[in-house]
Amino acid sequence: MTVANRQESPSTPGTSGDGHAEVLRLDGIYKHYPGVQALADVSLSVRRGEVHGLVGENGAGKSTLVGVAASTVRADRGSVEINGQPMDGAHPDVVREAGLAIVFQEPALLPDLTVAENMRLSAPEHRRPTVREQNERARSILADWRAVADIDPRTYVRDLQPDERFVVAIARAVSEEPAVLVLDEPTEHLVPAGVEELFRLIAEVCRRDGAVVYISHRIHEVKSIADRISVLRDGRLVLADDADNLTEHDIVDSIVGRRLETRFPPKLSPEDLGPEILRVEGLSGSGFWDAELVARQGEIIGLAGIEGQGQREFLRALAGLQRSHGRVMVADRPVRVRNTTAAMRNGMVYLSHDRHREGILPGLNVRENAATAALPKWATAGVVSAGREREDVGREFDALGVKTPSLDAGIETLSGGNQQKVMFSRVKLAASKVLLADEPTQGVDVGARADLYGVLREQARDGSTVIVVSADAAELAGLCDRVAIFSRGRIVEELSGDAVTERAITGAALTATAQRSDHAPSRRATRWPRLRRLAASDFAPTLALIPALIVLALIAIQANEFYLTTRNFSLMLPLVATLAFFGLGQQMVMLNGAIDLSVGPLASVAVVVASYVLTPEIHSVGLALGIVLIFVIGAAVGTLNWVLSTIVRINPLIATLVTFGALQGVALYVRPTPGGQISRGMTDSLKSTIGFMPVTLIVAAVLAAACEVAMYRTLLGVRLRASGSNVLVAQKVGVRTKAMSLLSFVAASTFATLGAFMLMAQATSGNALIGNGFTLSSVGAVVLGGASIFGGRGSFLGALFGAGLIIQVNTVVQFRGWDREWQLYLLGGLTILAAAAYSKLRTHRG
Missing domain, CATH: 3.40.50.300 (P-loop containing nucleotide triphosphate hydrolases)
Structure with a gap:
């Protein structure tokens, strides 16, 4: 690899300065963030068959440079080539297909997808397995790592430990046989056996004429494995030489910009x-x-x-x-x-080794992240002194060398090492008697690491005890x-x-050689985690709703034998079908991490429009055109919701609340009071049954099953779940998240339109308020069915059964002769209980 500043003479494309074949070239890269010049005139050329070490302090620009190469970060100036092909402005999918594979400092894995699904999603198209092959392929990819971490490909990534996530990310990247493999802090979470396996795979990549860019704060590792080493400091290249020509002290001094004496x-x-x-x-x-x-x-x-x-x-x-x-x-x-x-x-204050799950507080700024454990010491009568808080936090940041544009910058904008320093400042500000530090210098550069050792010793000298796992x-x-x-x-x-x-x-x-105690966990204790994992699966809530439905049915039967009659089912099941359509739509948008509050008023608008365009006098062609118009209106509303939430970047809850009000106003303006008539022929067909079973409920069940299969068995469904699981990671692995968001909103509106046709059959006339109640009940149905309001997981069958449970509760209340308020009490209580139970089980870390 040849690394040069911009002013050097450029080499011929496709070759480095000494004539060796280039596989990756970055030329004159600049990148500026508010308050930070992340990269300034950095040029880099990677040759086949070599390992190049890239080192620097936290915030020096290493991860930004990697992001530019991967097209997940857009450079302000400069160019990128892979195998001689320009990649400027290319989609990450194109870059990956061209031969660049990256293991990021925080592995780009989707927590709500299985290991096998993650591997399938990010694989280049020519290597992507089918859904039937994905588990076996993932198992074969992980086979070399079995002695380090025995990982079941069917395991959800959210259930993996940090070291296991790195194993998956590394194994996935190597399996793609990339032209260039970029490893960003790959050994931070690996045990020694894992490091040995990683180094073996790196040698294998180089033997087959690939190239490796190795980024690490562990200087002895870089020195031992790299052919050449480059040092970035403050976004600029300050050193580039053969590894044999450099000592560890030379590298460290270049990184920190001073002589590090001890x-x-x-x-x-x-x-x-x-x-x-x-x-x-x-x-x-x-x-x-x-x-x-x-x-x-x-x-x-x-x-x-x-x-x-x-x-x-x-x-x-x-x-x-x-x-x-x-x-x-x-x-x-x-x-x-x-x-x-x-x-x-x-x-006793704890510093976690897993800052992403147990450390940083996303959505809060760096000051708030640092201050959260020490707020009482700045408070008088419960009121926090903002001035004292900012002064103390700023002083700790200066002492630790935290690089941040301001105290109010978002924690997500900082590099991994600077995030770790913020976590360190949090435990320091807490002034604990006992500091419990788990891998305290993980992801921190060599200069800052020496500073943190001093901080730990100072904490001890000031009267604390420090306990360190490393x-x-x-x-x-x-x-x-x-x-x-x-x-x-x-x-x-x-x-x-x-x-x-x-x-x-x-x-x-x-x-x-110590032996295990005779008091080892019992078989029951070892089986319990398996049961918890089963209970935490996306399908468990559906299974849990079935006995709940049966119990409620028994309660209704005990109160009134009419419950088991065909007439009762003919009244109850169409209501289930109606709510099921709304629930399926809400599940679709919730998988993408949003909630659509507009589905109820949209149905009202559809019913009102039907009372004008689907009248009894209309002929068949006009009827068909009217139905198409109503679905077009639904799709237009879904598109509007997408524009407001994704393009204009209004929070989806607020965006759809705006749409809710607008649609409600339109419905009332067009039909201030109930009136008009809807084609009886159409409404009668919507009431068709097979026995006592409504055809519409059968349709809803088939659609639920089809969506369930699509979400877990098709690449489109996996991409939708990925987008809701973590939008930034999804973008890194090539998911077009805006397209997934559009799909979810339009699908939600389409399902709401289907629900509106069920309301037409029940009302047979226009009513501007008829659909409003289905907004909250649709949310309740999907929550009861196990959906996460944060996106990425849920079940369409669960939403179907959740709709059934809500209608069942309403029926039981009526049959028992209870006041109508009991419907709200029971539904509210069940929803809270279900949400709490699912959350508790899903946040368990085995």
Whole structure:
């Protein structure tokens, strides 16, 4: 690879400066964000068969440069070529087809899709498996990683641990046999065996004449694997040379722009430590047993061991994130750590290794993210002093070197390393007695890492105890006063003083021979996670609604035998069909992460229009044209909702509320009072039955089943779910999210129009208010059916059964002779119960 500033003479396209074949070329790249010059005149050329290390501080521009290459970030100036083909302004799909595969710092995986679906979705078209082949293909791709992480391709990504997500992302990228493989911080979450497998695959990519761009803060890794190394600082290229010509000190000094004299701060002597501040006796929980630990004021204690030996579970139990039993004392006071609130109240603050799930608060700015755990110290009589808050947060940001345009910038706009620094400032501001840090320097550059070590030591010197989990033995050896070694869920050895060395820590972790306690989890305990995973699936709510329907039917039968008559079913089932159509439409838009409040008034408008264009006197051609007109109106409303929410960028709830009001006004203007007549021939046909079963309910059931199959068995359905699961990640893997949003809104309006025809059959005349009640009831149906209001998951069959449950509740209330208010009480209670239960089960992390 040749890396040069813009002023150097450009080489001939298709070759680097020394004549080797180029596979990737970026020339004169500029990118500016508000308040930040992310890239300034960066040119880069990648040759076949080489590994190029790209390093720099957090915010230096590495991830932005990768985004420009992948077409997920648009450069202000400059050009990109892959295999000699210009890629300027190309869609990410085109770039991927041209041979560029990227493993991002946060893996571009959709949480609400399975591992196999993620692999299928992002695969180049010529390598994309069919839905029948996807599980087997994913299994074969992951086979090389089985010793590192045994991952079932049918597992939803949301249920994977961070290291497993990286395994999936890396395996997926390598399987595409790309011309250029870009790895952005690939080893941050990998265990040593995973790093070895990664390096083997990198060598394999180079052997087949591919190229690898390796981005990492782990300088020793970059130095050991790269042929050439480039350094970015403040968006500019400051160093480019053969790896053999550079020492680690040269690279580090170029990254930080100064001589970094020491990596770790000096440790305290035992005489300088304060009194005991933390005592743990016989603490047991899932993954660990009978843990004993004593920590003194000013001490930093490391927890080490091969990944999965219980050290991380022990730390999380102390933080109140995991159930445990045993004795915990802080400052000579017994405490109960039932949850994170209790832990923080007793002075224990946790820094998670998974900042995206348990760290950053999306939607809040960087100041709010940092201040959230320390608000009481700035409050007087419950009112927070904004000035003191900004002053303290700003001071911590300066101390940690957080790079942000302003304190009010969105947390999502920061690089991964700067997000980690914000999380660090949060726990520092909380002023804890015990700081529980899980991989505290993960994703942080080498210069900032040294600063954070100093911060941890300063925290300890100021009277706290710091407990650190890290997979980096060198980090633990340099930072910690003592290190406890975990094996098979127990602390089996403790190192202190001069015995705390990288060699001793690694050796102890590898040679520990402790046996599992006889108090191992029971078979029932090990089966329970499987049951929870089943209960958390997208289809479980549908199964749960069936017994609920049966119970309600038994209650109605007990009150009145008329419930089982054909006449009752002929009255009740058309109502189910009507609500089912609205529910299917609401499910379609909710899969995309939105709620459509306009479906009810849209139906009212359709009924009103029908009372003018579908009159009894109309001939068959006019009838057909009138039906087409009504569906066109529905599609137009769906398109309007899409324009307001996706193009104008109004929140979908607000956008459809605007449409709700407008449609309501139109309906009342056109038909102020009920009136007019709708073709009896058409309404009679809509009331057709097979036995006691309405044909329209059969149609609704068939449509629900068809949509269910489409969502999980077709690429279009997977793309729609992907768009709702995480729109930014979906864009990275090539999903045209705007098109998916348009599809969902138009489909929702079309289903609402079908529901309107059911209302025409029931009313047979125009009524401007007839559809309004179906807005909220359609939302209730899909929530009862298991849909997530945040998008990405749900079930059309669940929406069908949810509609049935709502009508069943209304019927039971009538048959029992209860007041009408009971319909609202029961439906509200069931909806809240269902939403809470589904949320609890789905946020469980096995």
